[in-house]
Structure formats: structure tokens, C-alpha cells
Amino acid sequence: MSSQNQSLFERAQRLIPGGVNSPVRAFCSVGGTPPFITKGKGARIWDADGKSYLDYVGSWGPLILGHARPEVVAAVQRAAADGLSFGAPVEMEIELAETLCRLVPSLDMVRLVSSGTEATMSAIRLARGFTGRDLLVKFEGCYHGHSDSLLVKAGSGLLTLGNPSSAGVPADLARHTLVLPYNDANAVADTFRRHGETIAAAIVEPVAGNMNLVAPKPGFLAALREETERHGSVLIFDEVMTGFRVGPQSAQGLFGVTPDLSTFGKVIGGGMPLAAFGGRRDIMAHIAPLGPVYQAGTLSGNPVAVAAGLATLRLVAAPGFHETLSARAARLCEGLTRAARQHGVSFCARNVGGMFGLYFAPECPDDFASVLASDREAFNRFFHAMLSSGHYFAPSAFEAGFVSIAHTEGDIDATIAAASAWFAARTA
């Protein structure tokens, strides 16, 4: 990476652990120096040396409209001009709650927070308080943020750094988390047969995006719904990544499986720190100040972030938005796969709505083990070749990618052409 990025990275590493404020940004698994981004506009971002990239990370999902979308920036500017935060209710919070509950039928009530981690941590505490049980079921390779109970065989940065279970989590706590293979309905049935009456909740990414993209096999989510229903456990869909990304009613609408609680983040904040958890009224009634499960936040429902979220959701909810977004993501996946196959490279790609996975493997994986079997070194070489030619993918073989509505067909075709040249050179 160029001298400006290197000197900034060296300077950052003196005071910030790894030079970054979130580990996946540090390029640890792909190697090299991360570009320091100075601005974004539409589908593009620019680094400290003025080099521009087509951005397929989109801040890890939030920038579904592309960078600096005028309507969102204007909404933020208007809100900020009236004050940044009050620690008191504002009308816009009601508007966002009404919007979320209208767009996602399973939401009777919703609580706004500032990060996906807070949303999932709160939903799990709520499920434990509501059921009076302790056990939590999660799935290997899924990542739900960095609260202690969830840092057990997790994906995203933990998988990228090669330590799926974090240090610092007391064994006494970790033992309350049961980790099952993703897409294994038999393991779900067996676990609930043995522990069902003591399982507070099962939390799942309805489309996994933190071990690269792994789509649910037909029947997997329905099996989870059936088992949690039968045993009085709470089903939590972690839609922080899939929310309004894979369809207008998120993954629960796409697959027709209704969870008891859902978590959202990323898209609903449009790039600002905003997330949410919500669901059945009888469960949400247990959250303080209504009930005994405590949850709070100084900046929860922050008016500037809420303004960004409302402006984003208004545009995302427009008729035809998700059809266009999915078509662009499919165009990218089909084009990359076709180019790789033409040059005999073992590669495949797939999308669900506006999120996609790229794999150096003969076929798209449908579980954690097959993701691990893909060629990580090949991905790393691909990543750097594409970065050099101005196409910015997630710096990890264990992350999903994202297109925005700002990516044109021309942008997508330019990325495919750059990849095709690299595939050709690989096999020349």
C-alpha cells in the first residue's frame, strides 16, 4: 500500500491497538497495509493518496444507498443543527419505531440501541429474563457482536484472526452457550430433545454472513422455529446484517419464518451508530422500565442517528429497491463465476439479496467446515490484486460482501473485467 497509508498506519499503531478500532479492518489475515479512507461518494471511496475504489464493503453493510447519499446527509445536517443529543425522548424515535414495526410484522415493540452488539446482548438477556432459563444456543461461524456469551466459536474477526473463542470470557459463562453446526437440523432436534426445557433462546443469523456467506438450507430455519416453539425457548433472528439487506421484510420475510425477537443494525442507521431489538409484546414487556430485565444507553435513539436511519429506510422501502439491489449482486456473482470458470479457476460466488459471498472452492459452501476448506491463500491473492486495480472487497475470506444501490451495471462489469484479467493471468 502507498506511503501515505503506511505512515498513517504506523502512526495509528502507536496509540491504537493494531492501528484500528475494530480488528477486521487491520488486514491481519490478508496481509499488507489498510488504506486510510478520506471520503466516499456513491459506490466509491478514496484513500489518503487519492486512489479510488469501488467499495464492496460499504462499512460492513450500512451503506446500502452508497456513500454520502444527499438525502441522508441532509437529514443528518438538519438534525445536528437542532442539537446532537438530549438524553430525553424525541418524536423521531417514535417515527423510527413505527417504521420498523410497519416494515417487519413480527415487531410488536422495539427498543433502539447504538450497536448490533448491544442489540443481541440485550435480546439474549431479555430471553433469559423472560424464560428464567440460562442456556443459549448459537451456531458455529455465526457472529453476533462481542458480548461475552457470544464469543464462543464465533465468526467475523474472531475467525479471521484464528481464535473463534475469545480470551477473557469466564468458563462459568461460556458453559451456558451451546454451539451447534450451522444448517444442521438434526443437531438442533437432538440438542432440544436433551436440553430443551433449560434453553432460554437460540440465536441465529438467518443468512450467515460472518463465515463468508452461507445461506440456510431449506428447512433449517423452520426446524429451529419448531423446536424453540415446542420447548418454550425464544427464537432470536440476528438480522443486523440481513435486515433490509436481503429483502423488504428482511430475512424473516424472505424465508417466511417468524422469530420471537429480532435484532437490527447497520442499514437501519444508514452509517450512523444505531441498532435495535424487538419482537413479541409479551416478551418486550419484560424490559425496564416496564419489567425486571434492565437495559439502557446514554445515546440510545440518538436523534442524529435516527434521522439518518429514517432517511435511509424511506429510500430502501421504495418499490423495486430490493429487486434492483439483488439483480446487481447477482450480476456480480454470475460474472465473477463465469470469468473464473472460463480460466479454469476453482471459484464460485453467490448472493442473497444485496449481500454476497466469494469462495475459492469448486462449489458454494453450505456449512462451516466447507467454508474452512476453501482456498484462503487464493482469496488473499485475489483480494490484493483487486485492491490494486481499485476494487475494495472485505479484507477476509470469512466475511460477506455488499453491493449498494449506487453500484451501476457498469461498475459491476468493470469489477468483473478486472477479476477476469486476474483469473486469466493466474492460469497463463
Ligand code: KE4
Ligand atoms: P456491531 O456491534 O459491530 O454494530 O454489530 C455486531 C454484529 C451483530 N450481528 C451480526 C450478524 C453482525 O454481522 C455484526 C457485525 N458485523 C461485523 C462484520 N461482519 C462488523 C464489522 C466489525 O466487526 O468491524
